[in-house]
Amino acid sequence: MATYIAKRLGLALLSVWGVITIVFFMTKLIPGDAARVAAGRTATAEQVEQARQRLGLDLPVIEQYFLFLGKAVRGDLGESASTHQSVVSDLANTVPTTLQLVVVTMLLTVVIAVPLGALSAALRDRAPDVSARILFVLAGGVPVFWLAILLQWVFASNLGWFPISGANSFGMSPPSVTGFTLVDSLIAGSPAMFGDSLAHVILPALALSAPFMSTIARNVRSNMIGALDTDYVSFAISKGAGPYRVVVHHGLRSTMGSTLTLLGMQFGWMMGAALLVESVFALPGIGTYLNQAVLNQDTFAVLGCVLVIGIVFTVASLVVEVVQIWTDPRVRQSHLTGAQA
Amino acid sequence: MTLTSTPPEAEAPEIGADTPRTPARRAYEWLTPAGLGGGISRGLRGLFGRHTGALDRSAVVVSILLVAIAIIGPFVAPYDPYLAVPADALLPPGSQHWMGTDDAGRDVLSRLLVGAGTTLLAAVAVVLISTIVGVLVACVAVLSPRGVDATIMRICDIFMALPAMVLALGIAAALGPSLGSVVLAMVIAMWPGTTRLVRGILRVTMNAAYVESARVNGIGRFPTLVRHVLPNSLDSVYVQASMEISGAVVLMAGLAYLGVGAPPPSADWGAMVAQGREYITTAWWVATFPGLAITVAAIAFGLLGDVIRVRLDPSLRRKR
Amino acid sequence: MTAPVLEITDLTVSVPEVTRTDGGRGGLTLVEGVSLSLSRGERVALVGESGSGKSMTAKAVMRLDPTVDLSGSIRVVGQEVIGVPERAVRRLRGSAVSMVFQDPMTALNPVLTIGDQVAEPLRLRGVSRREARSRAIDMLDRLGVPSAARRIDAFPYEFSGGMRQRVVMAAALIGGPDVLIADEPTTALDVRVQEQVLDLLEEQSRELGLAVLLITHDLAIVAGFAHRVVVMRHGRIVEDRPVDDVFAAPQHPYTRGLLASIPSVDDDPTARLRTVDDVMQEDAALAASVILEEVAP
Numbered sequence: 001m002a003t004y005i006a007k008r009l010g011l012a013l014l015s016v017w018g019v020i021t022i023v024f025f026m027t028k029l030i031p032g033d034a035a036r037v038a039a040g041r042t043a044t045a046e047q048v049e050q051a052r053q054r055l056g057l058d059l060p061v062i063e064q065y066f067l068f069l070g071k072a073v074r075g076d077l078g079e080s081a082s083t084h085q086s087v088v089s090d091l092a093n094t095v096p097t098t099l100q101l102v103v104v105t106m107l108l109t110v111v112i113a114v115p116l117g118a119l120s121a122a123l124r125d126r127a128p129d130v131s132a133r134i135l136f137v138l139a140g141g142v143p144v145f146w147l148a149i150l151l152q153w154v155f156a157s158n159l160g161w162f163p164i165s166g167a168n169s170f171g172m173s174p175p176s177v178t179g180f181t182l183v184d185s186l187i188a189g190s191p192a193m194f195g196d197s198l199a200h201v202i203l204p205a206l207a208l209s210a211p212f213m214s215t216i217a218r219n220v221r222s223n224m225i226g227a228l229d230t231d232y233v234s235f236a237i238s239k240g241a242g243p244y245r246v247v248v249h250h251g252l253r254s255t256m257g258s259t260l261t262l263l264g265m266q267f268g269w270m271m272g273a274a275l276l277v278e279s280v281f282a283l284p285g286i287g288t289y290l291n292q293a294v295l296n297q298d299t300f301a302v303l304g305c306v307l308v309i310g311i312v313f314t315v316a317s318l319v320v321e322v323v324q325i326w327t328d329p330r331v332r333q334s335h336l337t338g339a340q341a
Numbered sequence: 342m343t344l345t346s347t348p349p350e351a352e353a354p355e356i357g358a359d360t361p362r363t364p365a366r367r368a369y370e371w372l373t374p375a376g377l378g379g380g381i382s383r384g385l386r387g388l389f390g391r392h393t394g395a396l397d398r399s400a401v402v403v404s405i406l407l408v409a410i411a412i413i414g415p416f417v418a419p420y421d422p423y424l425a426v427p428a429d430a431l432l433p434p435g436s437q438h439w440m441g442t443d444d445a446g447r448d449v450l451s452r453l454l455v456g457a458g459t460t461l462l463a464a465v466a467v468v469l470i471s472t473i474v475g476v477l478v479a480c481v482a483v484l485s486p487r488g489v490d491a492t493i494m495r496i497c498d499i500f501m502a503l504p505a506m507v508l509a510l511g512i513a514a515a516l517g518p519s520l521g522s523v524v525l526a527m528v529i530a531m532w533p534g535t536t537r538l539v540r541g542i543l544r545v546t547m548n549a550a551y552v553e554s555a556r557v558n559g560i561g562r563f564p565t566l567v568r569h570v571l572p573n574s575l576d577s578v579y580v581q582a583s584m585e586i587s588g589a590v591v592l593m594a595g596l597a598y599l600g601v602g603a604p605p606p607s608a609d610w611g612a613m614v615a616q617g618r619e620y621i622t623t624a625w626w627v628a629t630f631p632g633l634a635i636t637v638a639a640i641a642f643g644l645l646g647d648v649i650r651v652r653l654d655p656s657l658r659r660k661r
Numbered sequence: 662m663t664a665p666v667l668e669i670t671d672l673t674v675s676v677p678e679v680t681r682t683d684g685g686r687g688g689l690t691l692v693e694g695v696s697l698s699l700s701r702g703e704r705v706a707l708v709g710e711s712g713s714g715k716s717m718t719a720k721a722v723m724r725l726d727p728t729v730d731l732s733g734s735i736r737v738v739g740q741e742v743i744g745v746p747e748r749a750v751r752r753l754r755g756s757a758v759s760m761v762f763q764d765p766m767t768a769l770n771p772v773l774t775i776g777d778q779v780a781e782p783l784r785l786r787g788v789s790r791r792e793a794r795s796r797a798i799d800m801l802d803r804l805g806v807p808s809a810a811r812r813i814d815a816f817p818y819e820f821s822g823g824m825r826q827r828v829v830m831a832a833a834l835i836g837g838p839d840v841l842i843a844d845e846p847t848t849a850l851d852v853r854v855q856e857q858v859l860d861l862l863e864e865q866s867r868e869l870g871l872a873v874l875l876i877t878h879d880l881a882i883v884a885g886f887a888h889r890v891v892v893m894r895h896g897r898i899v900e901d902r903p904v905d906d907v908f909a910a911p912q913h914p915y916t917r918g919l920l921a922s923i924p925s926v927d928d929d930p931t932a933r934l935r936t937v938d939d940v941m942q943e944d945a946a947l948a949a950s951v952i953l954e955e956v957a958p
Contacts, residue, residue, distance in 0.1 A: 230770075231762055231767035231768045232769055232770040235769070236781065237725060238723055238725060238754055238760040238762075239754060239785065240785045241781065241785060242751060250770055253773060254770060257772075
């Protein structure tokens, strides 16, 4: 088992390295002078030249590449041309916000979509199922950025139930320990801060979760319908099992495998879509950072973001695979006996 | 996925046994042996037949309508979508402007109709290209020695190491703001998924019994693949592609929202939402109608994909 | 004679609305006017071709199929099953009447341990986890599953077909039912294993005083197992007599056809096996009397 994980991890890191390489060479394709960008718009020719040397932009591209890799391995991802801070510290400030958003979104999705899907399957083709399915279809097609705008408009601007934007209200941010505002407020022992942080994360999470809730609910529903049709469910009923036991103990157990896989894959997609939601709600996450970096042609920042997102994405997929092997005896058998896709 | 056991040539064309087997006819038969095949008329009858519910029918109708709008939109738009009329800025929906006007006084409805082309046709183009590329690469991978096959798979893994949005964003930004760059970026983000899927199917099919019998009869791997395996595997490709259109529409809109894509004053729906965003509290219509359009398109194409999936695999009919 | 543990009176099973093979739509009666009873410890074989209604009858005893309409009366240890709320039937399942399914590969949930599934009838009735577990080990032991204590936490995929069927039987017997319905329990198994499973069933039936309703289309296995044979055809019972009588002197022409189609060791090995239809074709008189018997019994 351990060797299997190690092998998959190695492959995953190889993929991330590949992405970095591709993006690196792509950033070199961007028209425009990176040195000028770094030096600032009002810089003199001299200052631009200084910046060029400082950033090693006068070296041949291949050398720059290896220089970059060398530094990256040692933990130095360069300096952001727009914030003039080290990319690493910028990332340290922004990644937790995005991660927190994604985690809250995942929790929301699981807590709402899974029971909804199961219920829908159990009451198949009856009124609740039909209306739920219409809901799934609607939620599945809605673009998150539009939903975010709508939610913001209706619930924040109009009804005032939630704050409009940002991660915390003025003066309510907890002292930064982990970077996750929810965790930090608990560490600081302040329920008020926790509540404030939560209020700021709910609307974005809801907007972000819509398409994913749709997929999960449909997945749970169709798996559950399949499970409810099986012989082993009939057998369980013949032993006296009631609907609750059938759905929860038998049904969910056997569908959990595929749902977990889906959730794991969604983790990565959520990070991608988080970009859009962060922009609407002005959350200082990696999405906003990347967006700015792309617009400003801030190559080091872009590379740093790609590296981090790539690692998170591939690690998430790996975790999902491992959990799947652990929990589902069928998958365990096929994977460890060497069957590889 | 339906796997027939007879090679495509053995099936008589539905129209009549004496239909001339022109190259066009043969290409048509090759593309549609198992599932969609048998003629457009039968296909349409199937889509509108007894087993199709009202929801499915409306999905098909709406999809066709959307494509039609995308094509003829620019010709039926009541106003010039690009002409700024500052005096008419931010007018609410009314008899003159059914969907109101935006901050530059342009008619929202007209921009919507024109933008349909950019958003929808571009999304369809993206899926078409990435599917073709994906299938080709998958064929190469399956026919190649194991080393090459593994390398191709590693390359796919690399491109799949980033969420599609991030990858497309990076590429499109690198290539500059234009419709072409967004299309290319999305194709690059989407082809590995298709390749993996198709390769998986091809590998399974290559081991099927009828392929073995072809091989035993001395037919090489390449002709086997092209004449026997591929046509029968295309069903899944069609389903995957139709599902992807919905995703591509939303992804493209998202990228446009972020400012990547055809530059302003393009009427791309995502860009329209971005524009209208700051006026949401005062002029809700500017951002709402484009968003609604994206939603409707995504839903319609998604349901269409579902319908096609059920059509191609009758065993799924009951399970919906 | 003691009261029957299972008493089916005039059972009719029908589906309300279905597209028929003749293209029309309407109700379809699958089983009609079936009456049958089992006493304590009695083993009855319910025999018929596919589509004869035997499985439907069996499933009706526990109201396992919610999509069909039942009319008539089914009393399990005196308790009526038709027309009563689901909760009442659920109480009987697993404790008064149990079922062994045909395919041991699919009857067990692959992601739950066999211990979990064998102990399930007990856990559903509030038996503590520890006690249920030890009783499950006992039961598996008694049914001949080797190293039961160790393998109780194993998953179904780790067992062979014959072993899985024993697990299924353990789960069916652990609640101490009075009636066991075995729906083609040997069809999916090898011939050798078939015999083992049947012997096991017979042994348990003798030891526990368990009434067994064995559903099968294979007349050959009936002879050494059942006390009585009930033959069904097209949803109706055509014969219901002690096993020896049926084999020696079958009354209904259809039964005669069935018996005549059983292959024997002395048959010509190159000749094609005969089906009931073949027999009826060969013997026109037999065919005529079958039809006559059904029209005017």
